[in-house]
Amino acid sequence: MAEIIQDIQEQEYIINMGPQHPSTHGVLRLVLSLRGETVLSVQPHCGYIHRGIEKMCERLTYQQIIHLTDRLDYLSAHINNHAVCMAVETALGIEIPERVKYIRTIMDELARIASHQLWWCSFGMDLGALTAFFYGLRDREPILDIFEESTGGRLIQSYYTPGGLMKDIHPDFQKRVKDYIIYFRKKIGEYDQLLSGNVIMNQRTQGIGKLTKEEAISFGVTGPSGRGSGFECDVRKHRPYGMYGKVEFKEILRSEGDAFARYMVRMDEMRESLNIIEQLIDNIPAGDFTVKMKPVIKLPEGEYYQRVEAARGEFGVFISSKGEKYPYRIKLRSPNFSNLSALHTMANGQKIADLVAIGASLDYVIPDIDR
């Protein structure tokens, strides 16, 4: 009997979390080795929904690429498209109208709020508070309606195009957005009551999944996850694009680097996004919604890189052009892939339940990891 016990003590308990698992938010496979409930190592296995988007882009014109970057991180579709459009525009040296910049910035921030709301939903659900899931989805609905009214799409909008927008915003757009700001300011207080202040939630996230600033920088953990560790990485602040240079907003930073810090960064970012929208929404200038572009865009030969702050971190587009109508090579720097690489460091030595909380606080979107 003693031998059996010895044997079992030395064994590591290997569990496959995923590819089908409620808390991996998609088809991510995590191979955990456990001792008791303590996680000894996490090995993410990606690629279950790899679609070869970067390769597909090499056979598409620059206008057509937009509909693929939508489908990377589908929760920040607008923001991904913004990066591609800006890369093409800077390559061509086009100055886009002010109106387009305003609308793009507002849309980006709305997409960020919607994305953070869905993160809040799934965060609550991963921690076992199912009610949070439905409140978040309910409050995301008006944003999707705003999107649908102007762009025609709810999740995948394909709204931006190199040189401007596909179509102008709906006349009711401003009124709806202003109503929504008032509505959501009220609801976010409820979020705090339900989850942020909850003692169980606090204990489950505080001190869990620590990531120091140095580790965040070395793994390239950006976005709210990086800022939770004190890594100043907000592209909107440090490399302003769109209208971000002209609006006032804070870069939310927290120094703790645990799951709770990442949670609070996202909660505060939602409020900050509301502020940004509020500053812009009344001042949208009149004008064209697009620049007249040639039907076939040929980028001059060279290499172009554009980065934006997506909802989950820094999203970058690298375009290498040989002067043809198709890009020679496209590389997409997706935030989730780098964020996921830090999972092992965060989860080492924690419990399984903590791993779920850490995963929820990283907020990964699998299509963005696999591309």
Add this chain to the structure above:
Amino acid sequence: MEFNIYDFTSFTKWIDESLNAAMSPFWVMITEMAIIGVAILAFYALVGLFLVYAERKVCAFMQNRVGPNRVGPFGIFQTIADLLKLLMKELVYIKNADKLLFNIAPFIVITASFLAIAAIPFARGLHAIDFNIGIFYVVAVSSLGVIGILLAGWSSNSKYSLIGAMRSGAQIVSYELSVGLSLITMVVLAGSMQLSTIVEAQANGWFIFTGHVPAVIAFVIFLIASTAETNRGPFDLAEAESELTAGFHTEYSGIRFAFFFLAEYMNMFIVASIAATVFWGGWMPFHVPGWEGFNTVMDYIPPFIWYIGKTAVIIFILMLFKWTFPRLRIDQLLTLEWKYLLPINLFNVVLMAFIVLMGWHW
């Protein structure tokens, strides 16, 4: 025979006498067993089906959505449809599973919850067995359910199930203490373990009012600990969906899964009944000493309605727990029990004993 909705004693006595007149004592015993068995079984199924529906509707309203509304008006036949679906589903057998234990486990869980119903007083005279150790019996019997969960987790030959079973074992074994101690606090106040005596003692005021602060503390602790013992959220670590997919019943399908499901809801019902009986006076109407008119009005409401109403309120509180809070981690769960509930509980028993000794209770 007169059928009196306020007192079932004469009714049950009439059944007994007419049976005795017709046949010999041995067969009377067998027939009565059969009648009670069938009655409780029917009640069990009804309550189970209704609770599943109620939970869906309640949680839907808490989550600001509509809930089941397709099968029948307001979706009331949804659970029946689900039951039919589960009955028709294939029973999946797991490779290398211990088939005997795998099959036995759901029955152990459901039998444990079934046994406890026998001791619950539903109304005056409507009481299957009135043990003089009633509370002790309920605690004892409900501790059997965990064996089924442990067996289910181990015999499915699945790692998620095993972890779920381990968690459940640690959880139930430690929370049984708090359930027991908080009930003992009330036994000290009542001076009896017999459930009928306890109910009768609350004729002039429920224990939660007459027992001062210790009774309230005991009630709160009982609610928390019994939520944990029934494996319901926020203590549903054994079946933590986001961590262990479904915990100990991951590998179960069809009607065997339905057994686990039904047993969970019945355990909730039993816990709520015990709480209603011990703390809120069971089927006893709400009386305020001195207000004669008010008391007679209250007496008009049949005891069975009182009992169901109180149980429903407590079940609602349990649902409110489940649908509001995030799940605890296993170490927090044990911290809560051993650092908070148990010391407070022990202190509470002493306090209650002191109050009873000094004769401060009404």
Add this chain to the structure above:
Amino acid sequence: MEAILGNQVMFILFSAMIVMFSILTVTSRRILRAATFLLFVLLSTAGLYFMLNYQFLAAVQITLYAGGIVVLIIFSILLTSHIDHKFDRVPAQKLIMGVIAAGSGIALSLTTLLTYNFVPANQEPISVDMNTIGKSLLNYGDHGFVLPFEVISVLLLAAIVAAVVIAKRKKI
């Protein structure tokens, strides 16, 4: 006469279950199955107590043995054993020794049972209520149990201290 018949039927049922599951417990080669059969033995014993109206004893039997000890046994099996694990076959020598020991035990109890002169009880079956049990537990006079009660609590305290010491020794 028929009331006695009913009792006999129940008694035979319970004792048959006890005998059957006891044999299964010692012959099963899977450790968890053995523990489960042990559970049924203990529950049938509790059933016998209920039949004799010893409700307190029966409830204690269920809580302590079925709900407590069997749970602990199963729990430790879960921690230490794997589902594929089976006991080795018992060597013939040990088997014979065991059968002899069990046989002599049966012979001893059977001779005692058969030679003892049972007097049929003619009083009503009494049901001991909680007050009596509580008073005799804390009674230091004749038929009082206060000394064993306290000694057991010291034993339990020692067990708890030992458990704490073992648990504190090292952390994973």
Add this chain to the structure above:
Amino acid sequence: MRGLINYFSGMFNGIISLLKGMGVTGKYFFTSPVTIVTQQYPENRKTLEMFDAFKGEVTMPHDENNEHKCTACSICQINCPNGSIEIVSRDVVNDEGKKRKELDKHLYNIGMCSFCGLCIKTCPSNALAWGQEFEHSMFTRDKFVKTLNNEGSKLMQKKGVE
């Protein structure tokens, strides 16, 4: 002593935070019938109106004379990133003896469409438009291929030209 104070204050703060959360869910339980935003989809089909911009499917509007604007120039087919449009055209010789393409079938495979809107945006003669239909599910794949132009439809003659 400080430990004891922390013990109790922690406990009470925890309980208060839990009660706050229960307050939120409890409030919604009692106000839910009024505040529910869920739409009862199959029941509200008659009153359901999508936004004008809603991208349900690509359609080809026809006027009352069963005439459309498509000149079979194939620009939509070229611009489609997924190859979900196929234009079948026939060459006709008009009265003046000029050869011209005329639309035979505008095949649109909705199963491959990703609703990017490039076909509609790039169409030089505005022959395509978004339709509001969104109930696209079919039992077989070949039903996804739709012919956008009606049977026997003709090219709309531009006023003032010719």
